[in-house]
Amino acid sequence: MLAGNKRIQSILQNPWPWALFGLPALTMVAGVITIVLAVLSEDGLVADDYYKQGLAINQALARDEAAKRYGLRATVALSEGSIRVSLIGNGEYRLPEKLAMRWMHPTQAGSDRTVALTRQQDGAYVVEVPMLAVGRWNVSIEDPSREWRLVGSVAIPYTGILELAP
Structure with missing residues (x-):
């Protein structure tokens, strides 16, 4: 469409509405993907029994010393x-x-x-x-x-x- 000498762009042809609505939409999609990955993946780095693992260190060191002795x-x-x-x-x-x-x-x-x-x-x-x-x-x-x-x-x-x- 022309209004005088200026061309009126439709909302689909103008990049600013895409940037205004597209970036938040993309952020929401990325957030959903992150949540799905967090729920479905195993958290292998997390130990349930830090205290017991700490006590087991002394036993492990004694086993290393026994291997050295033999x-x-x-x-x-x-x-x-x-x-x-x-x-x-x-x-x-x-x-x-x-x-x-x-x-x-x-x-x-x-x-x-x-x-x-x-x-x-x-x-x-x-x-x-x-x-x-x-x-x-x-x-x-x-x-x-x-x-x-x-x-x-x-x-x-x-x-x-x-x-x-x-």
Whole structure:
């Protein structure tokens, strides 16, 4: 439409109403998406029992000291679908027939895994497992009686030999 020499723009052709109404509408959509993600996702970083975790630190330190006393060291070979662990001690400690290996994700507790390793005739501990998700993982190896533990961390995918020591 023309009014004199000026052209009258319809509301759909003018950018200012779009900016005026579009930005708040976009903000509301983003807010709804944020709420849905917050409700549906797991809050893996939140612990329910901070006090108990604090008390458990002393027990964990005692287990690290026991591994040091026995001179324990482990080498972990990761391959497609299997884990092979070689455990070495100072001879004072009789190596167990089974080990527990924990794979702990730093931020997603729901992804944590525990596998049982069985000692083979050659002295190594082997287990068949599916590959872990890509990312950083904390690793812990311990005896069945939980007297000692060896800890470390690794970024998956990993192609070398991981060494764990107290």
